[in-house]
Amino acid sequence: MKKTYGYARVSSRDQHLDRQIKALLDCGVAERDIVTDKISGTSLEREGYMALRNTMLRDGDTLIIKSLDRLSRNKQHILQELRHYKEHHIQVKVIDLPTTMIQLPEGQEWVFEMINNILIEVLASIAEQERLTTRQRQAEGIAVAKEKGTHLGRPAATYPPDWDQIYTLWKKGTITAVRAMNDLGLKRSTFYKLVHRYEEGLQ
Structure with missing residues (x-):
């Protein structure tokens, strides 16, 4: 039901x-x-x-x-x-x-499908634009820092070799976040930093 x-x-x-x-x-x-x-x-x-x-x-x-x-x-x-x-x-x-x-009559569910598709397209466009803007600002900030000779801090954490596979299993709900962290050998803070970077399209 x-x-x-x-x-x-x-x-x-x-x-x-x-x-x-x-x-x-x-x-x-x-x-x-x-x-x-x-x-x-x-x-x-x-x-x-x-x-x-x-x-x-x-x-x-x-x-x-x-x-x-x-x-x-x-x-x-x-x-x-x-x-x-x-x-x-x-x-x-x-x-x-x-x-x-x-509230639609039975048989007109396609209207909800259309609305959902519009929402997804709009959000995808917004998310993509925000990713591009973030990348541009980061690139500009790094360029300015290099010109000033500013030290850019500790090296960023790198993705473990099996990141893509474990990340996909976690996102599908096949494994828990704790299992993913253990399999990847990452601390909680590092794991979620990498998740954020990965989902923002940053390498």
């Missing part, structure tokens, strides 16, 4: 989830089906969200959130998650994007 789940997130424990939860309840989500996290949105490794994404949501279900940034603060992550849900036939409704909340 198809189910509807809600997800709410705030960045710290002293913030309140009440406003988001009320919005989800008003949309008809049962309180028992609302999953919450109180943690930064910079990483997808959140206990509640991972359980919802990998265990609770199934093909044909619906996920409702208050705004896209509840999924993540990283546009590349949002894009990745929307693609994941599209591939698994999970409909994502965003309260702050009214076009995603339209």
Whole structure:
């Protein structure tokens, strides 16, 4: 049977989830089906969200959130998650994007598919532009620093030889982040630094 789940997130424990939860309840989500996290949105490794994404949501279900940034603060992550849900036939409704909340007659699901595709394309364009801008600023900053003879700090961490394989398994949910770190021989901070660089398209 198809189910509807809600997800709410705030960045710290002293913030309140009440406003988001009320919005989800008003949309008809049962309180028992609302999953919450109180943690930064910079990483997808959140206990509640991972359980919802990998265990609770199934093909044909619906996920409702208050705004896209509840999924993540990283546009590349949002894009990745929307693609994941599209591939698994999970409909994502965003309260702050009214076009995603339209109730359509049976047989017109293609409209949601169209809206989802537009969201993905827009976010992909934004993410790509931000990556290009970041690279340009970094290149300009390095050039200026070299001209001034500035020391650019410790060498950046390098990707282990089997990075691509382990990273892919982790992103698919096949292995945990802890397993990935152990297999790669990386500390937690180094692992997530490399993840950030990799997802931003930096080498």
